[in-house]
Amino acid sequence: MGLIGRRAAARPGRAVLATRLGRAVLAAWLVLPLVPLLLWAVADRWSAPAVLPQELGTDGLRDALAAGGPAALARSTALGAAVAVLATPLGALAARALVVHRVPRPGAVLAVLLSPLVLPPFAVALGLDVLLLRLRVPATAGVVLLLTVAALPYTTIVLRAALAAQDRGFEEEARTLGATPWQVLRGVQVPLLAPALAGAAFLAFLVGWSDYVVTLLVGGGRLVTLPLLIGSAASATGNEAQVAVLSLTAVLPPLALLALVGVPGRRARGGRR
Amino acid sequence: MSGPPGARGRRTGLLLVLPALVPVVAVVGAALTSALLAALGLAPLVGEPRLTGAAFTAPADQLASAVPLSLAIAAAATAAAAAVGLALALAAVATARRSRLLGALSAATVPVPHLVGAAAMGLLLADAGFLPRLLGVAPEDWPALVGGRWWVAVVAEYAWKESAFVALVVGGVLASRSRSYGETAAVLGAGRWARFRTVTLPLAAPALGAASAISFVYVLGSYEVAALLGRAAPEPLPVLAVRLSTSIDLAARPQGAAVAVVTAGLALLAVVLALRALRRLAAWG
Amino acid sequence: MMTYGPATLTDLVADGTFPGTTRVLTLEEGTFGNASFLAVPSTSGDSAGALVVADLALSPEQQLAKADPATWGQFTVLDLDRLDPADRRGFEQLPASPVVPPYEELAANAQPELSAGWVTALDEGWRRAVLGG
Numbered sequence: 001m002g003l004i005g006r007r008a009a010a011r012p013g014r015a016v017l018a019t020r021l022g023r024a025v026l027a028a029w030l031v032l033p034l035v036p037l038l039l040w041a042v043a044d045r046w047s048a049p050a051v052l053p054q055e056l057g058t059d060g061l062r063d064a065l066a067a068g069g070p071a072a073l074a075r076s077t078a079l080g081a082a083v084a085v086l087a088t089p090l091g092a093l094a095a096r097a098l099v100v101h102r103v104p105r106p107g108a109v110l111a112v113l114l115s116p117l118v119l120p121p122f123a124v125a126l127g128l129d130v131l132l133l134r135l136r137v138p139a140t141a142g143v144v145l146l147l148t149v150a151a152l153p154y155t156t157i158v159l160r161a162a163l164a165a166q167d168r169g170f171e172e173e174a175r176t177l178g179a180t181p182w183q184v185l186r187g188v189q190v191p192l193l194a195p196a197l198a199g200a201a202f203l204a205f206l207v208g209w210s211d212y213v214v215t216l217l218v219g220g221g222r223l224v225t226l227p228l229l230i231g232s233a234a235s236a237t238g239n240e241a242q243v244a245v246l247s248l249t250a251v252l253p254p255l256a257l258l259a260l261v262g263v264p265g266r267r268a269r270g271g272r273r
Numbered sequence: 274m275s276g277p278p279g280a281r282g283r284r285t286g287l288l289l290v291l292p293a294l295v296p297v298v299a300v301v302g303a304a305l306t307s308a309l310l311a312a313l314g315l316a317p318l319v320g321e322p323r324l325t326g327a328a329f330t331a332p333a334d335q336l337a338s339a340v341p342l343s344l345a346i347a348a349a350a351t352a353a354a355a356a357v358g359l360a361l362a363l364a365a366v367a368t369a370r371r372s373r374l375l376g377a378l379s380a381a382t383v384p385v386p387h388l389v390g391a392a393a394m395g396l397l398l399a400d401a402g403f404l405p406r407l408l409g410v411a412p413e414d415w416p417a418l419v420g421g422r423w424w425v426a427v428v429a430e431y432a433w434k435e436s437a438f439v440a441l442v443v444g445g446v447l448a449s450r451s452r453s454y455g456e457t458a459a460v461l462g463a464g465r466w467a468r469f470r471t472v473t474l475p476l477a478a479p480a481l482g483a484a485s486a487i488s489f490v491y492v493l494g495s496y497e498v499a500a501l502l503g504r505a506a507p508e509p510l511p512v513l514a515v516r517l518s519t520s521i522d523l524a525a526r527p528q529g530a531a532v533a534v535v536t537a538g539l540a541l542l543a544v545v546l547a548l549r550a551l552r553r554l555a556a557w558g
Numbered sequence: 559m560m561t562y563g564p565a566t567l568t569d570l571v572a573d574g575t576f577p578g579t580t581r582v583l584t585l586e587e588g589t590f591g592n593a594s595f596l597a598v599p600s601t602s603g604d605s606a607g608a609l610v611v612a613d614l615a616l617s618p619e620q621q622l623a624k625a626d627p628a629t630w631g632q633f634t635v636l637d638l639d640r641l642d643p644a645d646r647r648g649f650e651q652l653p654a655s656p657v658v659p660p661y662e663e664l665a666a667n668a669q670p671e672l673s674a675g676w677v678t679a680l681d682e683g684w685r686r687a688v689l690g691g
Binding site: 022023026027029030031032033034035036037039040048049050051090091093094096097098100101102103104109112113115116117118119120121122123124125126127128130131145146148149152156202206209210212213217227230231234235240243244247250251254255257258 | 282283285286287288289290292293294296297298300301303304305306307308311316318357360361364372374375378379380381382383384385386387388389390391392393394395396397401402403404405406407409411412430433436437487490493494495496497501511514515518519529530533534536537540541544
């Protein structure tokens with residue numbers, strides 16, 4: 001009896017161990033690529049085969065500053081913010097049209113709104129760059145336009161899902177109580193949708209913040225964002241510390257936003273479920 | 274304003290959707306039209322417009338190697354991302370001993386720009402990178418993962434980033450539905466493996482399929498990772514298209530447009546096939 | 559290392575990027591030489607202004623400033639024999655570089671650059687045969 005009991009206890013122990021090992025491997029898969037970035041960012045000298053840097057310092061930071069890091073950071077922030085400011089309300093209007101109102105041929109309208117997900121961004125940029133030049137659209141405006149269109153599928157999907165899950169009773173109640181359309185919008189609709197709006201804006205911001213190829217092809221070299229700086233530093237040799245500092249600069253702001261906004265997919269489904 | 278389903282509601286709906294619809298139609302329509310015109314020789318930068326398929330045939334040998342290469346990179350990265358992403362999602366929403374850490378780490382990987390992922394993979398997998406140092410392998414004994422024949426670093430970067438995306442999508446679906454079903458199945462006496470096969474996997478399958486399809490199309494059309502970590506020849510479709518389009522030889526530009534058109538066509542085909550498969554999956558589930 | 563601008567070496571040695579023993583290697587078979595050209599697009603909206611800028615860039619004052627190692631150190635395209643004596647003296651008084659040989663020595667066996675028609679073919683061959691080989 002005692003023997004059988006002990007054997008039975010040993011089995012879940014082994015299962016727990018296997019689960020722990022599996023989870024450690026998964027955590028390593030997610031974290032390992034970022035480790036050399038963190039180490040290189042503070043390494044003044046780190047030659048092979050040393051596993052850890054031989055000299056710590058701020059050479060990478062100095063080079064990143066000299067390469068125009070702060071200005072690029074400002075431009076990337078502005079680009080992400082511009083895309084978020086444009087794509088979020090447009091996505092919200094489209095989502096409301098699709099969920100609350102009737103739109104002629106809703107399936108086709110949704111397919112068109114989601115079509116930028118299918119089209120490779122480089123193909124759109126290559127197709128449009130000469131046209132934008134001929135129409136004399138300023139390079140930055142062209143980049144913002146293309147990236148806003150690229151972000152619209154995300155904002156539309158997130159807000160459509162949130163609206164579909166939402167109880168419209170609050171709106172009707174407010175209207176019955178005599179609220180004006182503006183009051184309903186400000187007092188009921190926007191607050192109810194706020195988590196999803198934040199999630200959608202975050203995704204749209206990421207589209208502008210992370211873009212490389214559209215900025216490269218349509219920006220015409222005038223809009224030097226963080227990814228462009230990282231791209232040029234990473235394609236040369238001997239810039240590891242600078243690449244690492246610039247890369248971390250491109251990772252930390254979205255992570256801080258993520259901590260503020262929460263996981264978009266999870267919050268966006270709304271509080272109803 | 275609350276949308277009575279009549280002509281007036283429909284008009285309001287149209288008014289609300291137009292601000293998003295117009296820029297999408299304008300950008301997508303103009304981009305496809307002008308790429309197609311350029312590829313067919315009807316919009317040359319210099320010289321007279323003349324309808325010709327030369328831009329598709331001139332880089333035929335490069336297209337012949339670029340198409341399978343791009344498809345293989347996208348398929349390999351998507352398969353790896355789907356497998357790892359499903360494992361991450363399961364660990365993050367498991368009924369017992371749910372791992373908040375893995376959920377948080379997946380969520381934190383999603384907003385990392387692909388270009389940063391590429392720079393990180395370069396520092397990790399190059400012959401003097403962090404991984405060979407960690408494993409104590411000398412640079413000359415380390416296989417060429419970056420810029421090598423097998424595109425390992427490129428596939429690894431996409432698999433890494435997209436696995437986090439798959440985990441987020443699948444985890445979201447599983448979190449809201451699988452627990453109650455799983456508990457019911459457990460009460461009815463189903464074992465771990467049976468619960469996974471008959472409850473979790475069917476529940477996860479549509480989301481897993483959709484996330485995989487999005488990843489596949491994304492990787493197929495993505496430029497910067499292959500440009501940074503890939504080999505100079507042969508090139509995948511996006512790298513080939515951008516090189517031809519920015520060549521100092523103006524005659525190569527229509528060829529770049531032709532490659533862009535081919536890539537867009539492939540992406541569209543992939544989505545149509547994926548939608549069909551997903552519909553069958555939904556009907557079967 | 560290989561460089562398009564040997565004149566910058568003087569500065570790079572001075573600021574310590576390269577050691578003081580750095581020397582320019584001249585090849586027996588000849589060195590590729592090239593000159594920078596200024597061109598005005600036929601569609602330019604302001605060719606008159608562009609021509610004034612081109613004249614300025616070719617003026618003895620600017621050419622002298624460009625040839626000064628402290629500025630750029632790039633050799634002039636002007637024929638010194640055709641300059642007036644004051645301008646010529648300016649060029650003659652430029653400091654000699656310890657790293658870069660004088661123009662006459664560097665240019666003695668210079669080969670003109672290949673015709674532009676070869677550029678894409680060479681690029682393509684390099685990409686396929688060397689980088690992708």
